[in-house]
Amino acid sequence: MAGRSYGEGVPKRVDHAERRAVIADAVLAVVARGGIEQASVRHVAAEAGVSAGMVQHYFRTKDELMRAAMERVGAAVERRLSLxxxxxxxxxxxxxxxxxxxxxxxxxxxxxxxxxxxxxxxxxxxxxxxxxxxxxxxxxxxxxxxxxxxxxxxxxxxxxxxxxxxxxxxxxxxxxxxxxxxxxxxxxxxxxxxxxxxxxx
Amino acid sequence: MAGRSYGEGVPKRVDHAERRAVIADAVLAVVARGGIEQASVRHVAAEAGVSAGMVQHYFRTKDELMRAAMERVGAAVERRLSLxxxxxxxxxxxxxxxxxxxxxxxxxxxxxxxxxxxxxxxxxxxxxxxxxxxxxxxxxxxxxxxxxxxxxxxxxxxxxxxxxxxxxxxxxxxxxxxxxxxxxxxxxxxxxxxxxxxxxx
Missing domain, CATH: 1.10.357.10 (Tetracycline Repressor, domain 2)
Incomplete structure (x- = not known):
């Protein structure tokens, strides 16, 4: 199953959900700081400390970047309300x-x-x-x-x-x-x- | 006085207020169509049909472009309310x-x-x-x-x-x-x- 470890010799599976979340949080950070103009692959990659190619692997367009950041905001609000x-x-x-x-x-x-x-x-x-x-x-x-x-x-x-x-x-x-x-x-x-x-x- | 004609042989004075207004309206048009990302000197110049240098003569920064567009919006609302x-x-x-x-x-x-x-x-x-x-x-x-x-x-x-x-x-x-x-x-x-x-x- 995804994410399950099969022992020392087997390379750990990449946690795609975690990577997506890290990149989405980077979009959130750059937009919060400088507005929507900052939601570029270049800025987001720099913020997340990953390559531009990595950002584009998960989010192909500016539209997808913006939606991902907005979903993170919605999830955070829901999490706090659920308390x-x-x-x-x-x-x-x-x-x-x-x-x-x-x-x-x-x-x-x-x-x-x-x-x-x-x-x-x-x-x-x-x-x-x-x-x-x-x-x-x-x-x-x-x-x-x-x-x-x-x-x-x-x-x-x-x-x-x-x-x-x-x-x-x-x-x-x-x-x-x-x-x-x-x-x-x-x-x-x-x-x-x-x-x-x-x-x- | 500015804008007053002194006869055929005298070059007409440039109406700076009018030019500013034309450029501000161009900012309004590009932002209304594509969002704030479009408020660049290049896009605004193309929309207004003037050179980039002309835009920069009146509005040196993106900040000044945005304010000019917002002032046009405010003026239009006030004009309609004044009726x-x-x-x-x-x-x-x-x-x-x-x-x-x-x-x-x-x-x-x-x-x-x-x-x-x-x-x-x-x-x-x-x-x-x-x-x-x-x-x-x-x-x-x-x-x-x-x-x-x-x-x-x-x-x-x-x-x-x-x-x-x-x-x-x-x-x-x-x-x-x-x-x-x-x-x-x-x-x-x-x-x-x-x-x-x-x-x-």
């Missing part, structure tokens, strides 16, 4: 989701810049846009099933998460003000009877 | 502002893609971010002075405009759903007593 207890109420889940998209530490700042670069890319690239569309539809349906107001409320909350997140990322808005505005919005969406759980930080 | 009557109520002004940022026609789609590219750029470029910060602060103060809920409501409405606008631009959300969600939000922000003006399209 929440299974019975976390929807309102707390949305608060946690919002915090994942704010640059509250270096890791989230890097991920946020990559996500924003990918969105700008998707606005001019139909294939990337199609991928986002599926993710967006799933997320909206999930939230709509859990908030009192259904689809309109889900669209507004997710729109607000994206908009405030983007404003904080570009330095247009400070994180504390964004969090206060989002919590106020959650209080409205979930109705006064739930405000007792508190809009605190 | 509204002076006594337009705040709620209608916000509805009009939101529509300016949606890709409801080709012009707004192009402008939206450029704005999104500029935001992604600002997330990795401190100077561009500083410019956005001033604009954002002014806009928030203006809206905060006009909505019942003050700053928290202004932050939420402007965040929602950016977030929904971005989702529509990337094809993640359809414009009709975005408009319905924003109008519902306006209804909440301005209170039930104003809902009589209608959340229609």
């Amino acid at each position: 929440l207890p299974a019975d976390t109420p929807p309102r707390e889940l949305l608060r946690a989701l919002f915090r994942q998209l704010l640059p509250l530490d270096d890791e989230r700042a890097r991920e946020g810049r990559v996500a924003l670069a990918f969105l700008a890319y998707a606005a001019v690239d139909p294939a990337a846009a199609a991928e986002l569309r599926d993710d967006g539809r799933r997320m909206r349906a999930y939230v709509a099933a859990q908030v009192p107001g259904g689809e309109v409320t889900a669209v507004a909350l997710l729109g607000l998460i994206d908009g405030l997140g983007m404003q904080v990322l570009t330095g247009d808005l400070d994180a504390a003000t964004a969090i206060a505005a989002f919590d106020a919005q959650l209080a409205v969406a979930f109705g006064a009877e739930l405000q007792g759980t508190g809009p605190g930080k | 509204l009557p002076a006594d337009t109520p705040p709620r209608e002004l916000l509805r009009a502002l939101f529509r300016q940022l949606l890709p409801l026609d080709d012009e707004r789609a192009r402008e939206g893609r450029v704005a999104l590219a500029f935001l992604a750029y600002a997330a990795v470029d401190p100077a561009a971010a500083a410019e956005l910060r001033d604009d954002g602060r002014r806009m928030r103060a203006y809206v905060a002075a006009q909505v019942p809920g003050g700053e928290v409501t202004a932050v939420a409405l402007l965040g929602l405009i950016d977030g929904l606008g971005m989702q529509v631009l990337t094809g993640d959300l359809d414009a009709a759903t975005a408009i319905a969600a924003f109008d519902a939000q306006l209804a909440v922000a301005f209170g039930a007593e104003l809902q009589g003006t209608g959340p229609g399209k």
Whole structure:
């Protein structure tokens, strides 16, 4: 089986998934630092400490590089959200989701810049846009099933998460003000009877 | 005076403002089509039908090219908003502002893609971010002075405009759903007593 060792004399199988991940993380690093213009085979190879040929073996186009970085971001956000207890109420889940998209530490700042670069890319690239569309539809349906107001409320909350997140990322808005505005919005969406759980930080 | 004709024999003065505008519009066109990666002197010169030297005479760096395109977008939005009557109520002004940022026609789609590219750029470029910060602060103060809920409501409405606008631009959300969600939000922000003006399209 792939990855299994057959003893000292047999060369270890290359772990392709691991190599892909290392290269995808290198894309993430260069885009977070310098924007989407940096997502070139040359820059990524230098960042990962591998040859350009190695990068191209796993990712043939700039498009594939960008998607790989975006998947790493999505996986990191999901991993952190999965640490929440299974019975976390929807309102707390949305608060946690919002915090994942704010640059509250270096890791989230890097991920946020990559996500924003990918969105700008998707606005001019139909294939990337199609991928986002599926993710967006799933997320909206999930939230709509859990908030009192259904689809309109889900669209507004997710729109607000994206908009405030983007404003904080570009330095247009400070994180504390964004969090206060989002919590106020959650209080409205979930109705006064739930405000007792508190809009605190 | 600049631009004034002194008769047939005298060479016409170069209209620098006009040339700058033509080049800035060329940046807008190439970025709207292919993203920020296309904002190179070479591509812009080809689009404008001028020499690379001419582009560099007016815009020395990629940074200056991007800012020029973004200023053209801002000016176009302001020009269209200025067509509204002076006594337009705040709620209608916000509805009009939101529509300016949606890709409801080709012009707004192009402008939206450029704005999104500029935001992604600002997330990795401190100077561009500083410019956005001033604009954002002014806009928030203006809206905060006009909505019942003050700053928290202004932050939420402007965040929602950016977030929904971005989702529509990337094809993640359809414009009709975005408009319905924003109008519902306006209804909440301005209170039930104003809902009589209608959340229609």
